[in-house]
Amino acid sequence: MxxxxxxxxxxxxxxxxxxxxxxxxxxxxxxxxxxxxxxxxxxxxxxxxxxxxxxxxFPRDMKTILSVLPNKRVDIRYRPAGMINAASPLLSYWHNxxxxxxxxxxxxxxxxxxxxxxxxxxxxxxxxxxxxxxxxxWLEIYRTPSKLAQRVKEAEEARDHYGVQFAVLDREALVEKEPDISSDITGAIHWLDPxxxxxxxxxxxxxxxxxxxxxxxxxxxxxxxxxxxxxxxxxxxxxxxxxxxxxxxxxxxxxxxxxxxxxxxxxTFVKRGYHMHYATQPSAKLHYWLMDAEVGYLLAPMNAGVRLTTGAELDRLESPADEQQLADAEKVARSVFPIGERRDAAAWKGARPCLxxxxxxxxxxxxxxxxxxxxxxxxxxxxxxxxxxxxxxxxxxxxxxxxxxxxxxxxxx
Incomplete structure (x- = not known):
């Protein structure tokens, strides 16, 4: 049976x-x-x-921690009540x-x-x-050559130890793949396996x-x-x-x-996140999934439109939505790729289950x-x-x- x-x-x-x-x-x-x-x-x-x-x-260097404290970064936001609620697992996360x-x-x-x-x-x-x-x-994009170079070193280590395949794109090679990308973006890593x-x-x-x-x-x-x-x-x-x-x-x-x-x-604790779909400006087309690595959001050509997904928000699972992180990410994204009007009536909110x-x-x-x-x-x-x-x-x-x-x-x- x-x-x-x-x-x-x-x-x-x-x-x-x-x-x-x-x-x-x-x-x-x-x-x-x-x-x-x-x-x-x-x-x-x-x-x-x-x-x-x-x-x-969890960030361990003081420079990064101090940059998070003002609570203005796109990649990570927090609410004090949420941090207090998850204080013990977050401390363990920092330790690990x-x-x-x-x-x-x-x-x-x-x-x-x-x-x-x-x-x-x-x-x-x-x-x-x-x-x-x-x-x-998909493409991980950079403005700063030194930060791209550092990431390439990490990619080489991932290739050598775990078989991860990638290509490094200079500005010319990147524009061949994404003609509508901003001139501020100087290069990218093209992760080939995903x-x-x-x-x-x-x-x-x-x-x-x-x-x-x-x-x-x-x-x-x-x-x-x-x-x-x-x-x-x-x-x-x-x-x-x-x-x-x-x-x-x-x-x-x-x-x-x-x-x-x-x-x-x-x-357990959660890292919450938001997304919104957008139209594109006339004649513009997004060909690849793009992660703006220096800011911390991602643009993706989904069936429902160009999806912008935010970084992490540390808060309680059921706390009300706060769309400021999404708004700040959208402002930067508009300077990178010509997205158009919003297609969703409200932002989607979800939570990543973490240990x-x-x-x-x-x-x-x-x-x-x-x-x-x-x-x-x-x-x-x-x-x-x-x-x-x-x-x-x-x-x-x-x-x-x-x-x-x-x-x-x-x-x-």
Missing amino acids: ARQTVVLGAGMVGVSIAWQLQQRGHQVTLVDRRQPGRETSFGNAGIIQREAVRPYP SSNRLYKKIVPEYASLIQLCLKTHGPMIEAANADHLVRREG WTVADPGGLVAAYAEAFVQQGGRILQTDIQGVQQQGERWHIDTASESLEVDEVVVALGPWAGNWLKGLGYHFP PDMKPVIGPAPKHRGLWLAFGHGHQGFTLGPATGQLLADMMEGKPTEIDMAPFRADRF
Whole structure:
């Protein structure tokens, strides 16, 4: 008889886990209050980031910290209440960003990133979603030659250690790819490996539809309670109750608070972010995804228009939106590329689910048999969802995993 599994959370991570388990013969129900891909996975930059072998560390040098304090930077904003609320995990994040600890974290994190393309590929094919995906990489643009040179050194290290491929573009080569870019931009790194997605939420929805076509079930409803009853799990929702063998928690930024009800206290925090879509000025066209590395925002040619995504905002998950960070990013973006009027009535707001050692939790819950965890992917849930799905499905079936999963175990905190 097929093992019955409920996956809680229908973002990229949850959908990918459900797809993998259904492929392997499980009887899977995917539960979320919204349709697949409509929360955190909806609002990202739409890059499957094979080059992102280094997680984002907390700034440690005094110059950067002092530049953040006035709260005017585009790449990072904070609210005092949010900082106080997350003081303990943020302090741990700062500690883990020391050179000694960060050097250990990077290869562990990179082991996940290196699986991203090979695990997305079969899902894209199964979902007939190739029309959403481009395999041309993306551009990280610079004004300052010295900063570009420093970044090239980091790129060379990523190439030598983790096989990351890139090309360095001078002004002439950059203009060949992006004729409408500002003359202030003097060069770029063209990251060659990553794939870009013109509708991130649409890709998650396509994966979810492939899961349904395989026999999986999606239940759109509120989760009201989860209890272990003997060897089985009882899930109460607003529409029905479920009895299953195993439960997977893939609730992204909501996972930490939700798991407290089962006696787990993970040091979760969020980095919020915003996006807005724009038209372009007449005759202008954006060809590539562009990250303005010295300022900290990204422009992407999405199906809905040119999407501007902001950097991080440190605040509580459910605090009201503050669109000033987006407005400041937009002002700079207009000087880099000729974007036109806004296409959305209001900015989209979401939250990246983070843990202080910059690595997700992937694996069994320490206190409960049949409870599995997959959350805390930070900036890379969209990139890492299929890799997480493959690895967790292997663990659930007692099979060897492609990489060492010890760095991602739940009991490390």
